[in-house]
Amino acid sequence: MKYLIPYLQDDQKAADYLRQLRWPDGVTCPHCGSNAVESRERCDNGLQRFNCVPCAARLGQQFVMFTDWTRSIFEESKLSPREWLLVIGLWQLKLNATEIAAAADIQERTAQRCVNLLDGGLYETYHLDPTRQLEYQVEADECYQSAGSKGLAREVERHDRAPRQRGLQLRGRATAEMGRPPLLGLVQRRDKADQDAPAAQVYLEVLENVRTTTIKPIIAAKVKGGAQFFTDEYNIYHFTAADYDHRTVNHGAGEYARRDPDGTCVHCNTMEGIWSGLRNFLDHFKGISQRFLHLRVARYEFLHNHGHLNWRQTFEAALRCMFSTTGDYWRRMTHQHRRMPLTLCYR
Numbered sequence: 492m493k494y495l496i497p498y499l500q501d502d503q504k505a506a507d508y509l510r511q512l513r514w515p516d517g518v519t520c521p522h523c524g525s526n527a528v529e530s531r532e533r534c535d536n537g538l539q540r541f542n543c544v545p546c547a548a549r550l551g552q553q554f555v556m557f558t559d560w561t562r563s564i565f566e567e568s569k570l571s572p573r574e575w576l577l578v579i580g581l582w583q584l585k586l587n588a589t590e591i592a593a594a595a596d597i598q599e600r601t602a603q604r605c606v607n608l609l610d611g612g613l614y615e616t617y618h619l620d621p622t623r624q625l626e627y628q629v630e631a632d633e634c635y636q637s638a639g640s641k642g643l644a645r646e647v648e649r650h651d652r653a654p655r656q657r658g659l660q661l662r663g664r665a666t667a668e669m670g671r672p673p674l675l676g677l678v679q680r681r682d683k684a685d686q687d688a689p690a691a692q693v694y695l696e697v698l699e700n701v702r703t704t705t706i707k708p709i710i711a712a713k714v715k716g717g718a719q720f721f722t723d724e725y726n727i728y729h730f731t732a733a734d735y736d737h738r739t740v741n742h743g744a745g746e747y748a749r750r751d752p753d754g755t756c757v758h759c760n761t762m763e764g765i766w767s768g769l770r771n772f773l774d775h776f777k778g779i780s781q782r783f784l785h786l787r788v789a790r791y792e793f794l795h796n797h798g799h800l801n802w803r804q805t806f807e808a809a810l811r812c813m814f815s816t817t818g819d820y821w822r823r824m825t826h827q828h829r830r831m832p833l834t835l836c837y838r
């Protein structure tokens with residue numbers, strides 16, 4: 492976080508830095524997109540005001556003003572630009588709201604709101620980005636998060652799996668309704684032959700249940716056809732044989748990794764490692780509610796996928812995501828008190 496120091500002492504510098512990330516090619520009007528804007532005097536908190544000439548002409552007014560934060564997720568915030576920079580820096584360090592409040596000297600309720608706004612901003616931009624797809628070698632696996640208590644209870648779930656052989660009625664599987672929402676994890680293995688390859692790219696989705704009808708549209712949207720697709724023997728994945736080179740490892744028979752005759756390593760160990768990283772991360776949020784679980788998971792997903800970048804590159808990538816939305820998702824979620832149904836995201 493060292494490079495933030497100059498900006499943390501001066502709201503104007505902080506505002507200038509954030510503006511540069513929002514509009515790298517020059518300021519444009521958030522209402523009409525025009526770059527025919529004039530700088531006016533700053534606000535008390537250091538934010539720059541602008542007047543949009545075309546908007547003013549169209550409305551027959553002398554000025555149509557906007558600021559650095561108009562129509563951004565920060566628009567309604569009472570925090571100053573330098574306070575936001577500090578909060579985002581701490582947020583990126585995977586701290587929870589209590590810790591951010593203490594470190595940034597703000598109220599815990601304010602910190603909680605900031606965290607939800609930031610996680611929500613990532614969720615609707617980065618997580619839901621339809622252009623982000625996995626390819627080549629992709630592992631899939633599920634796990635269960637007890638919302639409201641700690642841990643993924645992964646081992647317990649493994650034990651639950653044995654009686655599944657009885658039939659296709661997945662009666663014993665946990666669902667969101669039962670208070671243990673399942674997570675689907677998809678990960679594109681890192682190309683070990685390429686020194687500069689990015690981190691293993693992961694896609695994590697909180698589900699209502701683990702039926703094929705739930706996961707099929709997600710896999711179809713997120714994994715490019717023709718990829719090698721590695722899962723355990725669980726039958727919800729059988730449909731993937733049609734579009735992918737589907738290979739299974741038989742956990743039930745004690746098989747955890749295998750090398751096929753064509754040299755392909757068949758295992759889900761990359762995904763297993765990510766589950767344990769996610770578990771450590773989520774344990775940090777005491778009693779996570781189902782309403783917010785997918786937001787925390789989105790932050791983990793983003794930070795994991797940017798793991799090969801340095802701190803500043805990740806910080807600026809996060810801010811570019813934040814500035815690519817107005818925060819409508821979070822505002823809608825606040826009013827509805829629930830998350831947007833997945834069916835709206837994958838059609």
Ligand SMILES: [Zn+2]
Nearest residue numbers: 520523543546
């Ligand atoms: Zn305009």
